[in-house]
């Protein structure tokens with residue numbers, strides 16, 4: 001069993017997951033966009049893991065798979081998402097959907113989807129969305145309790161309490177995003193999975209939201225997966241960071257190590273192209289653009305843009321190499337041959 | 338009322354010394370369900386660019402602070418309710434019809450989303466040839482040479498682009514092409530509205546480097562609109578900060594960035610999340626406030642609701658724009674002394 005090799009106290013284990021979008025034409029599949037290619041990672045208690053990478057590299061697809069929110073055209077070809085629920089690992093990809101919806105989602109793992117400002121029911125007042133969520137999970141609903149909870153969590157996230165009586169369209173995108181975040185913390189889940197949680201807000205609000213999320217996480221000793229293309233968000237939030245490129249995890253490790261000493265050629269260029277506060281010296285970005293995931297290049301998916309590409313890179317996929325304990329890089333430069 | 342005397346003084350400025358002079362521009366928009374109530378999306382905003390030397394001017398502000406509205410006014414897409422815009426001494430809202438085409442050659446713009454700029458059914462090069470035909474009225478041979486030279490300036494070439502459509506390009510390439518189209522007329526002023534916010538970090542600096550080239554090699558001034566302070570400092574010479582439609586601070590970027598005076602600018606600078614792991618503990622967390630239309634409507638300082646230094650006066654009366662050292666300006670009661678009010 002492959003799980004045997006993994007640390008036994010991981011709370012979530014993603015094992016060799018392959019997935020993507022099946023594009024059909026007249027009912028027949030014509031194209032497969034291979035957005036998540038043989039991905040594995042683990043999440044430990046009381047940790048924040050960031051998933052980084054540029055747009056289209058498969059971060060959101062991976063997040064959907066982890067949550068088990070798999071709907072056409074998304075399909076999972078293989079792999080498992082093992083979630084620890086009362087001492088047992090359950091494979092979310094195989095478990096009964098109704099059970100997962102009632103007992104796992106929100107309670108054990110909650111998900112703040114990308115563009116979360118659009119997920120609130122437009123026909124319902126915010127208060128009713130909250131009450132509905134309580135009810136669905138079989139919680140007794142005490143109006144007073146709900147209102148008390150809501151005003152607490154709303155004030156943490158800077159949402160005016162009157163927003164509770166509003167319909168979603170009466171609130172700004174940033175405000176709706178903060179409400180969805182508040183909802184996701186409702187049942188003190190063990191894992192919060194947040195996909196670009198601060199895209200619709202300005203820098204000041206972004207810092208406020210992230211700080212509140214982090215404080216909540218530290219207080220509850222929960223775990224969090226933060227998906228973002230913004231390396232500033234990762235530098236601020238992550239204990240551990242996972243770098244994705246074109247559907248692959250190319251590198252992962254302690255955030256400090258990855259930022260200070262990136263190993264993969266892609267991570268190196270990415271980190272060196274970042275503009276820091278108060279910098280004016282001319283920097284160089286990366287040439288070219290990421291590949292089409294329905295027709296990725298053979299071998300290492302980064303080889304057409306890699307300054308170090310060798311023959312083997314064009315032919316064979318590099319393995320994920322554990323260069324140190326829990327420090328992985330998928331690149332032939334680090335293979336012992 | 339001292340504030341008004343202050344502003345009147347600015348009027349005596351000779352607009353002939355400026356490439357662009359935006360003079361106390363105010364714009365009202367409707368809000369509420371029917372849009373019947375009005376708020377000031379721009380509240381007496383003034384800024385200027387010198388004539389002699391090309392500048393990279395950064396306009397910073399959060400979503401809804403009025404940045405795009407100001408650009409659209411400079412582009413003559415909307416008219417201000419009060420105030421005026423002078424370009425090379427001409428009031429741009431009083432141009433003669435013969436001058437309108439000249440103005441379009443002189444002042445060009447690029448926008449945030451490259452995918453909205455181009456129609457997917459047209460070939461990309463046709464956009465560039467349209468500009469050379471309608472705005473420059475040059476022949477085919479000459480146009481091809483100019484288009485190719487301009488595309489090379491942004492790191493592409495006519496051969497690379499010819500006959501292709503939008504889906505054959507990445508976002509970064511499309512943004513290069515947008516820049517090429519905008520600089521084809523060799524404008525003296527280029528307006529860029531969040532041009533890199535949709536691009537990934539590793540592509541961003543390449544585009545920003547092109548703006549530096551535009552300033553240094555083409556001698557074109559650029560107004561770079563963004564909410565991103567780190568890239569602002571990377572490219573900018575001067576900057577202005579907008580908050581709720583009010584210009585709260587402006588000046589040379591070195592001053593404003595390294596020694597922000599306005600409490601809002603200070604908050605903004607403190608909120609930048611840096612892609613630098615070694616300073617993560619230096620970030621000072623802040624409390625979130627619930628921001629509402631109320632802040633636009635207050636008669637006092639628009640930042641009073643969130644300002645740590647607020648006094649009763651701030652809530653009642655809007656602070657005047659105060660010049661400091663002749664090199665910068667700040668709109669905050671903290672900086673009023675008997676000598677400069």
Ligand SMILES: Nc1ncnc2c1ncn2[C@@H]1O[C@H](COP(=O)(O)OP(=O)(O)O)[C@@H](O)[C@H]1O
Nearest residue numbers: 021033035054055056057058059060061073293
């Ligand atoms: N619903 C969908 N149908 C088809 N392709 C999709 C869909 N959603 C995403 N994709 C494609 O899958 C790839 C990965 O996308 P995504 O996971 O959203 O990346 P990221 O979150 O890293 O930006 C991209 O090529 C994207 O165009």
Ligand code: SF4
Nearest residue numbers: 300303306313331332
């Ligand atoms: S495997 Fe080869 S092409 Fe891929 S990143 Fe490493 S050196 Fe570059």
Ligand code: SF4
Nearest residue numbers: 638641644651669670
């Ligand atoms: S005028 Fe008053 S409220 Fe406004 S920024 Fe200055 S001190 Fe703060």
Ligand SMILES: [Mg+2]
Nearest residue numbers: 059060114196
């Ligand atoms: Mg995404």
